[in-house]
Amino acid sequence: MKQFAELFRRLDGTTRTSEKTSLLTDYFRSAPAADAAWALYFLTGRKLKRLIKTRALREWAAEAAALPLWLVERSYEAVGDLGETLAWILPPPEGARDESLVEVVEKQVLPLVDAEPAVQRRLVREAWRLFDDHERLVYHKLITGEFRVGVAQTLVVRALAAAAEVSAPLMAHRLAGDWQPTPEQYQKFISGDLGDDPARPYPFFLAYALDEPVQDLGDPHEWQAEWKWDGIRGQALRRADASGNSVTALWSRGEELVTERFPELHPLLDALPLGTVLDGEILAWRDDRPLPFAALQKRIGRKSITPRVLKEAPVAFLAYDLLEVEGVDFRERPLSERRERLEQIVRQVSQPRLQLSPVVNFQTWDELERQYGRARAQQVEGLMIKRLDAPYGVGRRRGPWWKWKAVPYSIDAVLMYAQAGHGKRAGLYTDYTFGVWDMRRLVPVAKAYSGLTDEEIRRVDAFIRAHTIDKFGPVREVEPRLVFELHFEGIQVSSRHRAGIAVRFPRMHRWRHDKPPAEADSLETLVQLAGMGREDLHPRVSRQSTLFDLDDDVEDPSTAEVRQP
Amino acid sequence: MSLVENTERGLYCRAGDFYIDPWSPVDRAVITHSHSDHLRWGSKKYLTAAANVPVLTARVGPQDVEGLPYGESVVVNGVKVSFYPAGHVLGSAQVRIEYQGDVCVASGDYKVQPDRTCAAFEPVRCRHFITEATFALPIYRWQATPDVMRDVDAWWQANAAEGRTSVICAYSLGKAQRVLAELLQLHGPLLVHGALQRFLPIYREAGVTLPETAHASATSVRAAGGKALVVAPPSVLGGPWLRKFGPVSTAVCSGWMRVRGTRRRRGVDRGFVLSDHADWPGLCEAIAATGAEEVWVTHGYTEPFARYLSEEKKLYAIPIETRFKGEALEETLTETDAATTEDAAAEQQAAAQDTTSREAVAAGAEAAS
Numbered sequence: 051m052k053q054f055a056e057l058f059r060r061l062d063g064t065t066r067t068s069e070k071t072s073l074l075t076d077y078f079r080s081a082p083a084a085d086a087a088w089a090l091y092f093l094t095g096r097k098l099k100r101l102i103k104t105r106a107l108r109e110w111a112a113e114a115a116a117l118p119l120w121l122v123e124r125s126y127e128a129v130g131d132l133g134e135t136l137a138w139i140l141p142p143p144e145g146a147r148d149e150s151l152v153e154v155v156e157k158q159v160l161p162l163v164d165a166e167p168a169v170q171r172r173l174v175r176e177a178w179r180l181f182d183d184h185e186r187l188v189y190h191k192l193i194t195g196e197f198r199v200g201v202a203q204t205l206v207v208r209a210l211a212a213a214a215e216v217s218a219p220l221m222a223h224r225l226a227g228d229w230q231p232t233p234e235q236y237q238k239f240i241s242g243d244l245g246d247d248p249a250r251p252y253p254f255f256l257a258y259a260l261d262e263p264v265q266d267l268g269d270p271h272e273w274q275a276e277w278k279w280d281g282i283r284g285q286a287l288r289r290a291d292a293s294g295n296s297v298t299a300l301w302s303r304g305e306e307l308v309t310e311r312f313p314e315l316h317p318l319l320d321a322l323p324l325g326t327v328l329d330g331e332i333l334a335w336r337d338d339r340p341l342p343f344a345a346l347q348k349r350i351g352r353k354s355i356t357p358r359v360l361k362e363a364p365v366a367f368l369a370y371d372l373l374e375v376e377g378v379d380f381r382e383r384p385l386s387e388r389r390e391r392l393e394q395i396v397r398q399v400s401q402p403r404l405q406l407s408p409v410v411n412f413q414t415w416d417e418l419e420r421q422y423g424r425a426r427a428q429q430v431e432g433l434m435i436k437r438l439d440a441p442y443g444v445g446r447r448r449g450p451w452w453k454w455k456a457v458p459y460s461i462d463a464v465l466m467y468a469q470a471g472h473g474k475r476a477g478l479y480t481d482y483t484f485g486v487w488d489m490r491r492l493v494p495v496a497k498a499y500s501g502l503t504d505e506e507i508r509r510v511d512a513f514i515r516a517h518t519i520d521k522f523g524p525v526r527e528v529e530p531r532l533v534f535e536l537h538f539e540g541i542q543v544s545s546r547h548r549a550g551i552a553v554r555f556p557r558m559h560r561w562r563h564d565k566p567p568a569e570a571d572s573l574e575t576l577v578q579l580a581g582m583g584r585e586d587l588h589p590r591v592s593r594q595s596t597l598f599d600l601d602d603d604v605e606d607p608s609t610a611e612v613r614q615p
Numbered sequence: 616m617s618l619v620e621n622t623e624r625g626l627y628c629r630a631g632d633f634y635i636d637p638w639s640p641v642d643r644a645v646i647t648h649s650h651s652d653h654l655r656w657g658s659k660k661y662l663t664a665a666a667n668v669p670v671l672t673a674r675v676g677p678q679d680v681e682g683l684p685y686g687e688s689v690v691v692n693g694v695k696v697s698f699y700p701a702g703h704v705l706g707s708a709q710v711r712i713e714y715q716g717d718v719c720v721a722s723g724d725y726k727v728q729p730d731r732t733c734a735a736f737e738p739v740r741c742r743h744f745i746t747e748a749t750f751a752l753p754i755y756r757w758q759a760t761p762d763v764m765r766d767v768d769a770w771w772q773a774n775a776a777e778g779r780t781s782v783i784c785a786y787s788l789g790k791a792q793r794v795l796a797e798l799l800q801l802h803g804p805l806l807v808h809g810a811l812q813r814f815l816p817i818y819r820e821a822g823v824t825l826p827e828t829a830h831a832s833a834t835s836v837r838a839a840g841g842k843a844l845v846v847a848p849p850s851v852l853g854g855p856w857l858r859k860f861g862p863v864s865t866a867v868c869s870g871w872m873r874v875r876g877t878r879r880r881r882g883v884d885r886g887f888v889l890s891d892h893a894d895w896p897g898l899c900e901a902i903a904a905t906g907a908e909e910v911w912v913t914h915g916y917t918e919p920f921a922r923y924l925s926e927e928k929k930l931y932a933i934p935i936e937t938r939f940k941g942e943a944l945e946e947t948l949t950e951t952d953a954a955t956t957e958d959a960a961a962e963q964q965a966a967a968q969d970t971t972s973r974e975a976v977a978a979g980a981e982a983a984s
Contacts (some may be wrong), residue, residue, distance in 0.1 A: 062875060065884055117753055118927060124919045125752045130876050138754040138873065200879070476876030504880070 053081060054089055054151045055185040061199050070201055074209030083233035085151040090239070091231035093206045095304075097195040101162040102170055104132055104194055110171055111136040114178055127524050130476025133190030137183045144179045159192050198473070204445055214240040219444035222253040228307055248289040249299040249307075252327060252373045252381065255443045257434060257451035264422075264454065265415045267435065274385060274438050275410040275418055276370055277430040278453055280343050280540070281333035282350075284308070286315070286367055288322035289377065296324065300332075300367075308332075312365050313355060318401035325377030326395060328369045329442075330407060335366035340429050343554065344542040369396055370407035370434075373442060381442040388442065425456035431539065432456040458537040459553070459579055461486065461571040462562055465532040466494055468514045469525050475499075479514040479526065480507055484536060484556075486549070488573040492530055493549040495576065496538065501558035510561075533562040533570050541580035549573055551580070617743060618694075618712055618719040621911075621935050626721060626745065630714050631694030633662070635721050645696060647723025648707035649674045650788060651957070662689070664698040666734065667706025669817045670788070685734065688713075701725035702736030703891050704789030705814075705821055711739050719743040720905060724914070726890065727897040728757060731796045732789070732823045738904035745911040745935070746902055749892040750870050751920035757870070757894045760797055763887050767866075768799045770885055771844050774864045775802040778841030782857060784883070785868040787811040787848040787958055789891050792818050794846060794868055795825050803842025806831035808856075809965025810848045810958035830965050833859035848958045852883065856962070870894070902930075911935045 440450035463484035471480035485492035640657035665682035698708035870890025878886035917934035924932035
């Protein structure tokens, strides 16, 4: 545990990527395989299910530190990280004992699962007595399932690849999918002697956002364009296991197994030829067109799939790439060849829930630009532009694939409430709620926390501290004086906002110093943007899920460093 | 009726007709220490601890100032005034006021940790204590200074080995000198920014042992080949001053570095938790030692701390409004604008006088070997 806590402390103590990588490589080389397996599990963003109620944790910490609970809460507000808050307020440890990471996980972490609160309390207080504050910090991260270290997953992969002396893309493939953190598994990652998991996906290839005129991409005939769908990226596969039985799997972009959530896709998975892996998009789909994202949202985070939900929001798999054919890794073949085989396979499978993501035809870039202009009307997020001669890569690389996102929606809204941020922005008011006018009153419509520069954040923070009207726990209501232009990707009905409407992926585009609050937009404008009537604004429950974080388009700069997809 | 009241200009003793650390010019100012949020230019008469007189003069120029040795008293309009060490920075003091049997102590800023650069904090019995609350949350607990300095040492050594100049940012009056005085060993020359350089003679004059330093300039830093430790105020971070130095590793020395988020936000490579303010246990211990029944809480986490003292320690404790509107945590971290401007001016002056930096570097390099 000391070794792992020290790794955590040192990763936390440097901002240099090269230094982080070498710290990780050193750890993987020197730690026992049983420890390294767990370390890898946590560092690649895999979580134990939430083991413990954080409320209970706060209470026990207050009790152990002989502090009133409200002061623990107040401290948390200042720190913005519960695990860290508790680690710093607890009294010094009573005895030092160094157990291996695997022992700690087995003795102090896993036994918390489904244990009675009294048992949990005993285990946690015992851990507090043994661990110093850095170990406690790591321990809290493990038991609250908020293990973020400020290390990108690609960096962990690179470090492990260096320890195993193989290339990073090869290691990324080895690590893909679902696995158990055992020493045997870890040895397999190092040796490459895996070959036994028929459900293992390939690492996804990701696109960069187009940041130059599309004309600069050169000869248009060297490129293929497709619509950029507003769904969940997925990999569908069917393979034979060692004894020849068929295995099917549907993976999300976050390498989460989602097969069971989409039962209507099972027939198509079963119909794939053995040894086939498709890359594509899971979309709510009816009558040959996508339903709004809100429909798919109903399917996310829902454990039980009722017939009603299946009827309201049926999904389809829109295939756009082919990674494996007849059991052979096809990723090195050029896109033109992969596409041709993909079209054959989709035809051959002939399942209504397996669609081919159509190619958008164009002869000139100007022609494509006109198609791009139609993106919103098509209910898509924009265009994907892919080089016809490029292989299917690993991770995000500049060059072969570009995403050309549709122009976002935009409104001017007024800052109404603020809350302190977390992690890097702890103690600063960085999480804002914005409102628009409705009958001369402001109604909150969006929460946003990205898009401002550090300097702007500092200034808004100072404004908030000086212009607070009211406090509700950690939330401050401020004088409605600041106007921001917000950008967002979609509008949907929502019962979570008083306005009955919610916008998707809102972020601050710029601070409208020039605009008085009275001139901010109204709810009417939003309703018109959405192409809805007011009568559509009836509240309806929608639930968020972790799958949202996995969408490859959530590129929030504030969390990019700390939260891994 | 309290001996001291809180006014728009700061703490005021009506019986003695003087202000403590006034925010604007007054006839008679009693000063706890010379940081810019406590010492303002322009009052007619200043009364402060004798040890603070040279520091005060360096900060605001020659003034009508009376210095009183620690523990001695003077009577101002019938009110007995004396100073006791606050352990904050060189010359810092708590002000003890006694009138008609009532005793009030205004702490200014203080810490209870030992510090080689100033006299140690002395608890003073009183009925009414005015405490600071900069770090008054239980998350703030300091490590012993030598433990922090071991980390600083390892960081400097590792940078020197890689030919990367180490730049440590610390408040230019107090913290910077403390860092210099507490260094465990040298791995190269010590180069300093003008903002703190100007205080070094005062520290040496006061008997504080400081290692040899030279002025930090592009020439002196580059001549040290990445082995130098540069000490500078935090205002240089992200500015043009650092850019002339080639590859650097940056660090901030501050109590705020206790919180990982604050450290990451500063965008520095390292954060060393070293503060000139009392931590949570230090504040609690200091207040208990005064035996005070009434406590005013100022600067920082005033509300939670006053509530804690009232509810848990059963004291009559209230938060006191400061000049700052709202809370001003970030300001304390980055220093005030006034201090930044002053730092820049001091650096310009030092750079102008810096005709012998090459020789000084050579001397520094020798000292290191």
